[in-house]
Amino acid sequence: MSARGRVLQARGAVFERLQQRAPDQAAALRRIWRRQPRLPLEPSFRRYGMGHGTAVDRVYIERFLATNAADVRGDVLEILDDTYTQRFGGDAVTTAHVLDLDPTNDRATVRADLETGDGVPEQAYDCFICTQVISITYDHRAVLATAARALRPGGVLLLTVPGISHQAEPDGERYPDHWRFTWRAIDRLLREAFGDDAEINVYAEGTVAACAAFLYGMPAEVLPRAALDPHDPDYEMVICGRVVKPAL
Numbered sequence: 001m002s003a004r005g006r007v008l009q010a011r012g013a014v015f016e017r018l019q020q021r022a023p024d025q026a027a028a029l030r031r032i033w034r035r036q037p038r039l040p041l042e043p044s045f046r047r048y049g050m051g052h053g054t055a056v057d058r059v060y061i062e063r064f065l066a067t068n069a070a071d072v073r074g075d076v077l078e079i080l081d082d083t084y085t086q087r088f089g090g091d092a093v094t095t096a097h098v099l100d101l102d103p104t105n106d107r108a109t110v111r112a113d114l115e116t117g118d119g120v121p122e123q124a125y126d127c128f129i130c131t132q133v134i135s136i137t138y139d140h141r142a143v144l145a146t147a148a149r150a151l152r153p154g155g156v157l158l159l160t161v162p163g164i165s166h167q168a169e170p171d172g173e174r175y176p177d178h179w180r181f182t183w184r185a186i187d188r189l190l191r192e193a194f195g196d197d198a199e200i201n202v203y204a205e206g207t208v209a210a211c212a213a214f215l216y217g218m219p220a221e222v223l224p225r226a227a228l229d230p231h232d233p234d235y236e237m238v239i240c241g242r243v244v245k246p247a248l
């Protein structure tokens, strides 16, 4: 029997028992069920729908970076590759630095560990674009402390983290996924790492439709714009944080 068949069979059995015990309740439940959308039991695509269009979380991540594009200048540090540095910084970037722990990443110019801080230069960067990284490190407090040390006074951290998302990689070989966050946690973690004198702005993005589409791996291109905005505070899909490290 198919997965949907099994669900329908189990639901039918529950309903029959309720019908015998409490017919009024059963009738009310039937009315509610009829109004519910039929949710697919499998995602449209796995791995965020990558390869089929833009992953929904990237719409929010890239909007945050576009809003703060003026910060992407001078010596810019990014993790994995320099895609966002080039796209949002352009000519304002003096040097694009790419940091990665992964020894097989040949785009990396800095081989270092953000968690231990080993190999990460101090006060070396004007901007650190740190998108979707700290959830795959266990000690995110240590990573944020490293970020604070790596920036020059007046430098800017542009951070995004997942709030609602599926597992990054179930076997965790490349990306051992550890955490999900809320805006409140990120706000507090950033204040701990950068101190009270830092300028810190944190907000979340997401709606129930955007979260559902993202979990089903539906690409952003198939969603109506109204599904993405305005933000519904009950559904934090992506948390965005901008920090200006205090000048000396």
Ligand SMILES: C[S@@+](CC[C@H](N)C(=O)[O-])C[C@H]1O[C@@H](n2cnc3c(N)ncnc32)[C@H](O)[C@@H]1O
Residues within 6 Å of the ligand: 078, 079, 080, 081, 099, 100, 101, 102, 112, 113, 114, 115, 116, 130, 131, 132, 133, 136, 137, 175
């Ligand atoms: C999921 S990718 C995200 C990168 C990219 N910024 C993005 O927006 O998709 C995470 C990257 O962080 C690197 N990484 C994980 N733990 C790290 C650590 N402790 N130090 C440095 N890099 C790390 C991984 O090797 C990988 O390149």
